[in-house]
Amino acid sequence: MSLQIGIIYGKLELLIANASWKDQLEELTKYRASISAITTDKNIFEKLPADSVPAKKLIIAVLGAQKYAEYTHYRKVLERITPRTLAPLSIDVLKHIHHEILPEDEFTFRENAKLLPKLVTVNNIVKEVELQVRTTPEEIVGKLTKFLTWFNSNYSGENPIILAALAHYYIVEIHPFSDGNGRLSNILGNVGFVAGGLFSKKIFAIEHYLLQNIEIYCEHIEEATLTGDLTKWISFYTEALLASLIDTSKLIKKITFGAVDIEHNRQVKLNELETKVLQILSQRPSTKITQIATELDCSRQYIHTIINRLKVDGMVQVL
Numbered sequence: 001m002s003l004q005i006g007i008i009y010g011k012l013e014l015l016i017a018n019a020s021w022k023d024q025l026e027e028l029t030k031y032r033a034s035i036s037a038i039t040t041d042k043n044i045f046e047k048l049p050a051d052s053v054p055a056k057k058l059i060i061a062v063l064g065a066q067k068y069a070e071y072t073h074y075r076k077v078l079e080r081i082t083p084r085t086l087a088p089l090s091i092d093v094l095k096h097i098h099h100e101i102l103p104e105d106e107f108t109f110r111e112n113a114k115l116l117p118k119l120v121t122v123n124n125i126v127k128e129v130e131l132q133v134r135t136t137p138e139e140i141v142g143k144l145t146k147f148l149t150w151f152n153s154n155y156s157g158e159n160p161i162i163l164a165a166l167a168h169y170y171i172v173e174i175h176p177f178s179d180g181n182g183r184l185s186n187i188l189g190n191v192g193f194v195a196g197g198l199f200s201k202k203i204f205a206i207e208h209y210l211l212q213n214i215e216i217y218c219e220h221i222e223e224a225t226l227t228g229d230l231t232k233w234i235s236f237y238t239e240a241l242l243a244s245l246i247d248t249s250k251l252i253k254k255i256t257f258g259a260v261d262i263e264h265n266r267q268v269k270l271n272e273l274e275t276k277v278l279q280i281l282s283q284r285p286s287t288k289i290t291q292i293a294t295e296l297d298c299s300r301q302y303i304h305t306i307i308n309r310l311k312v313d314g315m316v317q318v319l
Contacts, residue, residue, distance in 0.1 A: 005161065005238070008245045011262055012203055012252075020275075021255050025203060027053055028251060030075055033205035037183050038070040039063070042212055051254050073101050074183055078202065081190050088152040089191075091144055094176070097187060102180040109140045110178045133175045134225055143174045155195050164192030165237035166230070173225050186210075189237075204244040213240070257282050258315055268313050273298070277306050281316055 016022050031053045035044060047062045048054060060068045077100050095107045113136055135143055147170045154163060171185035186207050210217050216236065224233040249262040257278040259268040270278070273296065280292055293303045310316045 005242050005245060008242070008249065008262070012245065012248060015252070015260060015262070015267070016203060019260075020272075021252070024255055025248070025252060028255070029203055029205050029248065030078060033186075033202070033207040034071050034075040034078060035059075035063075036205060036207040036211040037074050037186050038067055039211070040214060042214060044211075051251065070102070070183075073103065074187075077101055077187055078190065081187070081194060081202070088155070089148050089188075091141065091148065094144065094148075094184070098177055098180055098184050101183045101187070102177075105177065105179065109137065109176050111137050112178065113137060133173070135174045140174060140176050143170075144176060147174065151192075158195070160193050160195050161238055161241060162234065163195050164189040164241075165234045167192040168237065169221065169224060169230060169233055172221055204241070204248045206240050206244045208247070209240040209243050268315065274306055274310065277303065278310065278315060 016025065019025075028051070032045075032050065035048065041047075044062075048059065056068070059071065063071065077097060099105060099107055113133075151163070151167060168185040168189035171181055171188055175181050177184070189206065190202070220233045220236045224230045253261050253263075256270075257275070259270050259275075259278075260266070276296055277292060280287055280295065289303050289307065290300055292298075293300045296303070307316060
């Protein structure tokens, strides 16, 4: 599976490097990742668009002002993750990252031994999911120190998928703070991904996959915590990464209107005007050639030529 991940990611990086739609993809990925990280509502993208970044007003209307603030905090931390930031990690660095994610929280560790159930929303039905935690408040500093020593020692040499999976797991298992541990674990997972330079751009939203499979996620975390065997967890996390990369491929197909189709090794180079024609037709399929020509300030004959070329390439249906 690691080989498959490497092949897909390699294709993505090559395609994205100089693509005109690169910024749009990165913006969309950060939006999806950040929304997914701050909610436990599996159906959130039935209330918010999944394939475009909505206006601030709509996000606030769906999430509320407090959750919107959490969304922006997570995005800011996510955006400054590069191969040279946030490492080496220390307890103080973790506290600062956590404080950036949840500014209202103090720089203090969890004092309660038992966790409150996590409320998960599925199809507008709220369910309780309990996470077991074995790390007592007295053990937090010692366990974190041991984890950070391992992470810093393996930062540039370990397989980034393994590094990310273990970084995510140990933060959840140690559960150092009363709140925001899931977001912190996602951030450290992203730090692990960029460690080897393999995942140098945020072009996949693994947070989205973990949200969509939150019950299975909790089961694997709990089993690993109770048994000490992380095999199934690492396998699940690897599957999450692969699914996220495939999802990115589908997003690229959508934002390029089918011009870039990684699954079928298809890439049609489009100029700016051709892209605008496709955008109009994707949003308003019944638009007439005359209307498109007027909207784009071009001759009817030129638009007709463009559409004929797009038909040949299979980009549009016959008007």
